Each structure stands twice: as structure tokens, then as C-alpha cells.
Amino acid sequence: MSSNPIAETVASLMPGAKEELAELVAFRSVADFGQFPRGESEAAAGWIASALRAEGFEDVALLDTPDGTQSVYGRLPGPEGARTVLLYAHYDVQPPLDEAGWSSPPFELTERDGRWYGRGTADCKGGVLMHLLALRALKANGGVPVHVKVIVEGSEEQGTGGLERYAEQHPGLLAADTVVIGDSGNFRAGLPTATSTLRGMTMVRVRVDTLEGNLHSGQFGGAAPDALAALIRTLDSLRTEDGSTAVDGLAANGGWEGVHYDEERFRQDARVLDGVELIGSGTVADRIWARPAVTVLGIDCPPVVGATPSVQASARALVSLRVPPGTDPAHATDLLQAHLERHTPWGARVEVERIGQGRPFRARAGSPAYRAMADAMAVAYPGEEMQYAGQGGSIPLCGTLAALYPEAEILLIGLSEPEARIHAVNESVSPEELERLSVAEALFLRNYAAI
Numbered sequence: 001m002s003s004n005p006i007a008e009t010v011a012s013l014m015p016g017a018k019e020e021l022a023e024l025v026a027f028r029s030v031a032d033f034g035q036f037p038r039g040e041s042e043a044a045a046g047w048i049a050s051a052l053r054a055e056g057f058e059d060v061a062l063l064d065t066p067d068g069t070q071s072v073y074g075r076l077p078g079p080e081g082a083r084t085v086l087l088y089a090h091y092d093v094q095p096p097l098d099e100a101g102w103s104s105p106p107f108e109l110t111e112r113d114g115r116w117y118g119r120g121t122a123d124c125k126g127g128v129l130m131h132l133l134a135l136r137a138l139k140a141n142g143g144v145p146v147h148v149k150v151i152v153e154g155s156e157e158q159g160t161g162g163l164e165r166y167a168e169q170h171p172g173l174l175a176a177d178t179v180v181i182g183d184s185g186n187f188r189a190g191l192p193t194a195t196s197t198l199r200g201m202t203m204v205r206v207r208v209d210t211l212e213g214n215l216h217s218g219q220f221g222g223a224a225p226d227a228l229a230a231l232i233r234t235l236d237s238l239r240t241e242d243g244s245t246a247v248d249g250l251a252a253n254g255g256w257e258g259v260h261y262d263e264e265r266f267r268q269d270a271r272v273l274d275g276v277e278l279i280g281s282g283t284v285a286d287r288i289w290a291r292p293a294v295t296v297l298g299i300d301c302p303p304v305v306g307a308t309p310s311v312q313a314s315a316r317a318l319v320s321l322r323v324p325p326g327t328d329p330a331h332a333t334d335l336l337q338a339h340l341e342r343h344t345p346w347g348a349r350v351e352v353e354r355i356g357q358g359r360p361f362r363a364r365a366g367s368p369a370y371r372a373m374a375d376a377m378a379v380a381y382p383g384e385e386m387q388y389a390g391q392g393g394s395i396p397l398c399g400t401l402a403a404l405y406p407e408a409e410i411l412l413i414g415l416s417e418p419e420a421r422i423h424a425v426n427e428s429v430s431p432e433e434l435e436r437l438s439v440a441e442a443l444f445l446r447n448y449a450a451i
Contacts, residue, residue: 004379005141006137006138006141006439006442006443006446007379007380007439009136009137009140009141010133010134010137010435010438010439010442011435013133013136013137014133014431014434014435017129017132017133017434018109018111018116018431020051020129020132021109021116021121021125021126021129021429022108022109022118023047024044024047024048024091024120024125024128024129025107025108025109025118025119025120025121025125026107026108026109027040027041027043027044027047027091027107028040028107029041029043029044029091029092029093029120029154030092030093030094030095030157031069031092031154031155031157031158031160032095032158033068035095036095041069041070041091041092041154042070044091044092044154045062045070045071045072045091045152045154046062048072048091048128048152049061049062049072049074051128051132052072052074052150053074055076055132055135055136055139056076057074057075057076057150058074058075058076058077059073059074059075060072060073060074061073061074063163063166065154065155065162065163065165065166066161066162066165066166066169067155067158067160067161067162067165068162069092069154069155069158069160069162070154071151071152071153071154071162071163071166072091072150072151072152072154073149073150073151073173074149074150075147075148075149075150076135076144076147076148076149076150077147078144078145078146078147078148078449079143079145079146082145082146082147082449083146083147083177083178083448083449084146084147084148084149084175084176084177084178085146085147085148085149085176085177085178085179085180085445085448086148086149086150086151086174086176086178086179086180086401086408087131087148087149087150087151087179087180087182088150088151088152088153088179088180088181088182088183088397089124089125089127089128089130089131089152089153089182089183090124090127090152090153090154090155090156090157090183091120091124091125091128091152091153091154092153092154092155092156092157092158093119093120093123093124093125093157094119094123094157094422094423096119096425097424097425098425101425101426102117102425102426103117103426104117104118105118106118106119106425106427107119109121112428114430114431114432115419115428115429115430115431116428116429116430116431117426117427117428118427118428119427120427121415121420121427121428121429122185122414122415122416122417122420122422122427122428122429123183123414123415123416123420123422123423123427124156124182124183124414124415124416126415126429126434127182127183127414127415128152128182129434129438130182130414130415130434130437130438130441131150131180131182131441133434133435133438133442134438134439134441134442134445135148135442137438137439137442138442138445138446144445145445145446145449145450146445146448146449148445149174149176151163151174153397156183156395156396156397158356159201159203159355159356159357159358159394159396160356161356161357161358161396163397163400164358164396164397164399164400167397167400167401167404168400168404171404174401174404174405175404175405175408176405176408177407177408177409178369178408178409178410178411178448179401179405179408179409179410179411180411180412180413180441180444181395181397181398181410181411181412181413181414182413182414182415182441183395183412183414183416184198184391184395184412184413184414184416185391185413185414185415185416185417185418185420185422186417186433187259187261187387187389187417188265188269188417188418188419189417189418189419189430189432189433190381190384190432190433191381191384191387192377192378192380192381192384192385192386192387192436192440193259193386193387193388193389193413194363194365194370194373194374194377194386194387194388194389194411194412194413195363195388195389195390195391195412195413195414196258196362196363196365196388196389196390196412197289197290197324197325197360197361197362197363197390197391198325198360198361198390198391198393198394198395198398198412199289199292199293199322199323199324199325199360199390199391199392199393199394200322200323200324200325200327200329200332200357200358200359200360200361200394200396200399201320201321201322201323201329201356201357201358201393201394201396202320202321202323202329202330202332202333202336202354202356202357202358203297203318203319203320203321203354203355203356203357204318204319204321204333204336204337204340204352204353204354204355205316205317205318205319205352205353205355206231206234206316206317206319206340206350206351206352206353207314207315207316207350207351207352207353208227208228208230208231208234208314208315208316208344208348208349208350209227209313209314209348209349209350209351210224210225210226210227210230210312210313210314210346210348210349211224211225211227211311211312211313211314212313213313214308214310214311214312214313215310215311215313216309216310216311217309217310217311218309220311221311224311225311225346225348226311226312227312227313227314227315227348228301228312228315229312230315230344230345230346230348231299231315231316231317233343233344233345234340234343234344234345234350235296235317235319237339237343238294238319238339239279239294242279242280242281243277243278243279243280244279244280244281244291245280245291245292245293245294245321247292247294247321247332247335247336247339248335248338248339248342249335249338249339250292250323250327250332250335250336251292251327252291252292253282253291254286254290254291254324254326255282255283255286255290256283256285256286256289256290256390258285258289258387258388258389258390259285259387259388259389260283260285261283261284261285261288262284263278263284266278266284269418269419285390288390288392289324289389289390289391289392290324290390291324292321292322292323292324292327292332293321293322293392294319294320294321294322294336295319295320295321295322296317296318296319297317297318297319297320298317298318299315299316299317299318300315300316300317301315318355319336319340321333321336322392322393322394323360324360325360325361325362326360326362327360329357329358329359329360330357333354333357336352337352337354340352357396358394358395358396358399359396359398359399359400359402359403360394360399361395361398361399361402361410363409363410363411363412364409365388367409368409368448368451369409369411369444369448370409370411372444372447372448372451373386373411373413373440373444373447374386375443375447376439376440376441376442376443376444376446376447377440379439379440379443380436380437380439380440380443381436381440391412395412398410398412411444413437413440413441414437415429415430415433415434415437417430417433
């Protein structure tokens with residue numbers, strides 16, 4: 001990185017940022033309070049509120065959102081007449097999955113092979129530190145030239161819509177000229193990338209019942225309808241022979257016109273086993289950014305260990321459906337529910353429960369804010385030009401903000417490049433990416449103020 005005062009300041013702050021991120025990662029802030037203590041999330045929210053107060057933020061508050069979680073809000077006044085920029089991140093994280101599968105404890109930041117490992121290091125507690133580092137660098141070099149609002153969500157990973165509903169109930173709270181969402185990632189480490197589209201999502205729980213109770217498979221198997229087998233057939237109907245998503249009535253032929261995603265690089269990024277084919281048709285970018293994607297997230301059924309020779313009376317699954325921009329997630333949910341009900345075999349009773357949904361998003365990539373970010377990225381990543389990519393995941397708040405503030409420019413950057421392995425075991429963040437993106441955000445705020 002070429003030498004400049006902002007970059008030098010951020011570099012000097014990195015050791016302290018590592019210690020702070022370690023403190024934040026230590027909170028087991030999974031917003032599933034049936035499995036994880038609510039106090040862990042509340043403690044993480046309190047840590048962030050304290051950090052904002054220490055930076056001079058005003059009106060710092062823990063917002064009790066309708067889904068029973070807390071989001072952290074603060075406002076940092078800038079020069080009179082300056083634009084307002086909203087900085088977003090979230091402190092809730094995915095469950096650690098198989099803790100024994102981690103090479104180091106998931107809630108203990110551990111440095112290894114030049115990366116910092118721990119749940120939330122990239123998604124998205126590292127994003128909180130990125131915002132703090134950018135603001136600290138500006139304060140050390142002449143001051144923050146815009147009004148800043150910060151919102152740090154407490155339930156993004158759960159998709160329960162708490163912050164979206166709170167924002168709709170308080171439409172002036174998050175109003176801004178530009179929003180920087182710190183929850184996406186570079187196309188690959190070292191290649192500055194703005195995410196220009198997000199798929200929306202819907203999630204349902206499907207339950208199939210066939211019997212009043214389990215039966216002995218030797219005595220009744222072969223005629224008694226097996227609920228688990230019925231559920232498997234129902235779920236199988238959601239894919240074509242090549243693995244493409246197939247929900248009756250839902251278009252699945254979109255195309256992507258941005259950065260090309262080489263198939264071999266994707267196989268490496270996704271860690272696909274040798275000899276295993278990719279699913280779907282079209283380019284990789286078409287499949288992950290421009291088309292719907294269904295995923296069976298979990299199935300309730302007897303585990304192999306301890307299973308008895310029984311015909312199952314009931315079975316259920318959690319199903320996620322990602323939808324590209326241009327698709328209404330509410331309509332997609334209707335189609336998904338109708339498909340599941342239509343394709344449940346043998347007259348089995350089926351019940352579909354809607355869990356949550358988020359809107360897809362498409363940015364105005366040619367806006368002045370994007371040009372300001374491109375110029376900032378060119379300094380933070382010498383010799384590289386900012387690229388535009390999609391993201392297969394969802395950030396539900398984006399659609400809400402776009403609807404509430406249609407004139408606002410929304411930019412998405414972040415630390416979740418492929419090597420970060422977010423949502424998987426051994427999640428990590430590249431400290432170099434954290435440093436460079438903090439520099440880029442600081443320079444962006446300076447560039448944007450001068451437009």
C-alpha cells in the first residue's frame with residue numbers, strides 16, 4: 001500500500017484492533033436464544049455501545065427490536081451542511097457448528113498462517129472494527145468530514161427481520177445520503193470489490209405426518225406410509241436432474257453480466273471434492289448471483305446411532321430459498337409453499353410454516369458514491385481497479401433501506417472473501433484485508449464529502 005497519512009494511521013492501530021476484535025469474538029452472540037444465552041448477545045451489544053461512546057458518538061442507544069434482539073445505534077455529528085453516511089454491520093454470528101472440527105476454539109481469536117481465526121472475525125464483527133478504524137484514522141488526520149450514523153444489528157443471521165421492522169416503525173432514524181454496508185466481501189483477497197446485487201431469501205419449515213405414531217418396520221413396513229421417505233421425495237422435487245432449483249412457477253433462467261467467476265476457481269473456493277460435479281446450468285455467476293437457489297438446511301429425523309427399526313410417523317425440514325433481484329420474496333414464498341404441498345406424496349399431511357424472508361437488492365453502481373469508493377479503493381489497493389460482483393447471500397436490511405430512502409446510495413463492501421469461510425468451521429479474516437478496507441472506507445468518506 002502506498003504511503004499516506006490515513007494508511008499509516010490505520011497500520012499503527014492494527015495491534016489494538018486485534019485485541020478489540022478478540023474481545024468481541026469472545027461473545028457467543030448467536031441470536032438463537034433457545035440454544036445460546038441471551039446475555040452473550042446483550043454483552044456484545046453493550047461492548048459496541050461503549051466503543052461508540054468512546055469515539056464521541058451521541059445518542060448511543062440499545063434498540064429493542066420486535067424480534068426480541070438488540071441493535072446498537074449512535075450518531076457522530078460532522079461539519080454543518082455535510083452529508084450523512086450510515087455505516088452498517090452486525091454483531092450476531094452463526095452457530096459454530098461442530099466445535100471439534102475447528103482447529104482452534106471458535107470464540108477465541110487465534111492467529112495462524114497470517115490470518116485471524118474465530119467465529120465472526122469476518123462475518124461481521126470484523127466489519128464493526130473496519131468502521132471504527134476508518135473513523136479513528138480520519139479523526140487523527142483532520143477530522144470526520146461527514147455526519148455519521150452507525151447501526152449494528154443483533155439478528156441478521158437469523159433472518160427474523162427485527163431491525164427491518166424497527167426501521168419501518170422509525171423511518172427517520174437511519175435516514176442518510178449514503179449507506180455503507182460492511183457485510184459483503186472482495187471477490188478474492190486483494191481484489192477490491194463492491195457488491196452490486198444481493199439475492200433475497202425466504203425460509204420455511206415443512207412438516208410431514210403420516211401415522212399416529214412410529215411403527216415396527218418389520219411388522220408394518222412396505223405398506224405403512226413412511227413420513228421421512230415422503231419428506232425426502234418432497235425435498236427432491238425442488239431440484240431438476242442437474243441440480244438446478246425447480247420451484248413450480250419460479251423463473252430460474254437469469255444471467256449475470258458482471259465479473260466472470262471461473263469454474264475452477266469456484267471449485268477451489270467452495271472446496272468441492274475431486275470428481276464431484278457442480279450443480280445447475282449456465283455460468284457459475286448466473287447460478288450464484290442471478291438465479292434462485294434452494295437449500296435444505298436441516299432435517300429432523302432419528303440419528304444413525306441409536307436408530308430403531310421403525311417406520312417414521314413424522315418428519316420435518318428447514319428449507320431456504322434464495323431469490324435474485326427482480327423477484328418478490330413474498331411471491332416466491334407462496335410458490336415454494338404451494339410446490340411443497342403439491343409434491344408431497346401419498347396423501348401425507350403437510351404443514352408449511354414461514355420463518356422469515358428478506359428482499360433482494362440491486363445497487364446503482366454508477367452513482368457518485370460508487371465513483372468515490374472506486375477512487376478510494378485504487379489508493380488502498382495500488383494497481384487494482386474496483387470490480388463489481390454479486391453476492392448469493394442476503395442482507396435483508398438493504399431492501400428495507402432502499403424502500404425507505406429511495407434517493408440514498410447504498411454501497412456494500414466487507415471482509416468475507418472466499419478464504420474467510422464464513423458460516424463454516426474455521427472462519428477467519430485476513431488482517432491485511434481489514435487494514436486495506438479500513439483505509440478505503442476512510443478515504444471514501446473524505447472523497448464523498450468533497451463531491
